[in-house]
Amino acid sequence: MTSVRIFMREISPGHVFVAPAMFVLSVFFLMPVLGALVMSFTDFDLYALADLKNLRFIWLGNYISLLRTPLFWKAFGNTCYFALVGAPLSILVSLAMAMLLNVPGVGLKALYRTALFAPYVVTLVAAAVIWRYMLDAQYGWLNQFLIVIGLQPIDWLGNPHFSMPAIILFSVWKNFGYNMLILLAALQRIPDDLYEAARVDGAGSWERFIHVTLPGVAPSLWMVALLTIAGYFQLFAEPYVMTQGGPAQSTVSLLYFMYEDGFKWWNLGHASATAFILFAVLMGLSFLRPKSEEVFV
Numbered sequence: 001m002t003s004v005r006i007f008m009r010e011i012s013p014g015h016v017f018v019a020p021a022m023f024v025l026s027v028f029f030l031m032p033v034l035g036a037l038v039m040s041f042t043d044f045d046l047y048a049l050a051d052l053k054n055l056r057f058i059w060l061g062n063y064i065s066l067l068r069t070p071l072f073w074k075a076f077g078n079t080c081y082f083a084l085v086g087a088p089l090s091i092l093v094s095l096a097m098a099m100l101l102n103v104p105g106v107g108l109k110a111l112y113r114t115a116l117f118a119p120y121v122v123t124l125v126a127a128a129v130i131w132r133y134m135l136d137a138q139y140g141w142l143n144q145f146l147i148v149i150g151l152q153p154i155d156w157l158g159n160p161h162f163s164m165p166a167i168i169l170f171s172v173w174k175n176f177g178y179n180m181l182i183l184l185a186a187l188q189r190i191p192d193d194l195y196e197a198a199r200v201d202g203a204g205s206w207e208r209f210i211h212v213t214l215p216g217v218a219p220s221l222w223m224v225a226l227l228t229i230a231g232y233f234q235l236f237a238e239p240y241v242m243t244q245g246g247p248a249q250s251t252v253s254l255l256y257f258m259y260e261d262g263f264k265w266w267n268l269g270h271a272s273a274t275a276f277i278l279f280a281v282l283m284g285l286s287f288l289r290p291k292s293e294e295v296f297v
Contacts, residue, residue, distance in 0.1 A: 036275060120175060124238075137153060
């Protein structure tokens with residue numbers, strides 16, 4: 001009883017308030033993750049789902065099988081292409097829009113912020129369906145515009161050379177608004193005195209951008225870059241809605257590959273191994289950090 005009373009005295013109100021959230025996280029996050037990890041070392045499939053007696057531990061068998069699967073490497077390459085091209089482009093657009101909104105004397109800034117942020121709050125599936133019709137080879141308005149100006153229409157979602165760039169274009173439009181607000185807040189925290197001192201020293205627009213703007217937004221820019229790249233590695237809804245992984249598997253991502261492996265072919269152990277390979281990639285990205293620990297928004 002004495003030890004129980006000592007334990008109760010050591011519990012702070014903070015622990016009491018955090019306990020329900022930790023319980024929910026444990027039940028609905030940690031336990032499923034651990035279960036998926038165990039499943040990745042088994043041959044869990046439709047037969048095991050019907051009768052657990054058919055379940056066998058094959059340890060690293062799923063991981064070795066994935067490394068020997070050409071479609072896995074195709075999906076991994078597509079995902080890297082999407083993340084390493086789309087994420088920097090999204091960040092550049094976000095920074096450019098934030099700098100335009102930060103120009104002194106521009107009116108209706110609240111309206112512009114709302115309009116530019118609006119795509120981010122639109123449901124991803126709804127936006128993807130709209131863009132799928134916009135990019136339609138026959139009836140899409142983008143091809144109609146190309147015809148009007150005398151150019152040949154492009155099969156944006158049916159040509160392997162254009163399908164992934166089209167999805168990247170859509171994702172940049174859909175997601176840049178959130179990063180734009182973060183970078184705009186960072187820009188507004190840079191003292192005007194620094195820009196004035198740079199002008200007095202004869203620095204032009206490019207020099208002020210390199211020596212004042214970039215160092216001022218660097219911590220926020222690093223955070224935005226890390227979150228954006230990690231988010232782009234989780235590509236799924238866009239190819240699922242717009243191309244179904246085609247054409248010629250040019251838009252199959254790791255998550256799309258995992259989804260089909262697990263829920264179309266019922267290779268759940270195989271799909272779990274794919275999930276943890278992606279988890280390892282994202283975990284590696286999370287260890288990348290600037291030398292300075294200061295991050296502000």
